[in-house]
Amino acid sequence: MTEVLYRSDSYLRETTARVVSASEAGVVVDRSNFYARAGGQPGDTGTIRWDGGEVPVLEAVKGEGEDILLRTPEGAVLPAPGTEVTLTLEWQRRHRHMRMHSAMHLLCSLIPGAGVTGGQVGADKSRLDFDLAEPPSKESLTEALNALIAADHPISESWITEAELDANPGLVRTLSVQPPRGSGQIRLVRIGSGETPVDLQPCGGTHVRSTAEIGRVEVTKMENKGRQNRRISLVLVEG
Structure with missing residues (x-):
């Protein structure tokens, strides 16, 4: 192993x-x-x-x-x-994936209650698909994302048992992929501090230490991928 x-x-x-x-x-x-x-x-x-x-x-x-x-x-x-x-x-590529992945968690926090039906992290562009009839506008999401990023929220991890996850099924946002089981432990990624974090969900990916490290982002596209499946794409804005 x-x-x-x-x-x-x-x-x-x-x-x-x-x-x-x-x-x-x-x-x-x-x-x-x-x-x-x-x-x-x-x-x-x-x-x-x-x-x-x-x-x-x-x-x-x-x-x-x-x-x-x-x-x-x-x-x-x-x-x-x-x-x-x-x-x-190849650090530059990995770090962009970390920044993107953390930004995608922030995007989840801005669309509460909608299940995530798919997603892809990319160094240049990332996307999330939501089970959602009508998403917010690109402009409003971009503004809200950058406000969360600028607030410099800490990003940390913790571990819970599989039984604790079963008792809190609302922690899982993804409908297409479930957290890996078998080890008895589930890794949670938390954005923000205190009893009401900005985002808290199971994740095995890599993340930056704070939202400020993400840098500016932009929601570039909204696509209709089904009756209630909306694809939201975002990019990192350099410079």
Whole structure:
């Protein structure tokens, strides 16, 4: 089982690890700062380096069981099992995913009561689909999102038991994807502090430490994807 380092430190850009296995499918290591694709967030990319070689990571994905598989180019020279390696994230891409994912949680907070039917985190554009008849306007959502971002709310995590989640089903906003079960623990991402946070929901993805770190965003498009399925797209506004 790969030790998942990004859950305790999503800012860990580089770490050492030891190779468990290497094949045409990719490399499995004993510990990883690479996020494995899940829940609409892409897997991380970056580099594996070792004494005498290096290979790019095309994407981190889920392997067998609890392993994280680092996909590598076909025919690449790979480190042998037991080799100590250095794992380096393509940080700019990961950080944009973190900013985007946190912004998407804020978007959820602005549309209370509507289930999320789908979503995709992207470095350049992200989207959320809501079970919603009539969404607010692009302009009002953009204004409200940037007000929450500017308020510099802290973003933190905590853990509850599966039984506690069952007793509070309203915490789950996603209709298409349910929180992973089996370990007995569910990770919650909280935006804001106090008894009434801005947003609180189960999530296994990576996030920034505060809303101010997201930077300015813009809701760019609203699409009708069904009788009550509305797709809302947003981008990061740089500069």
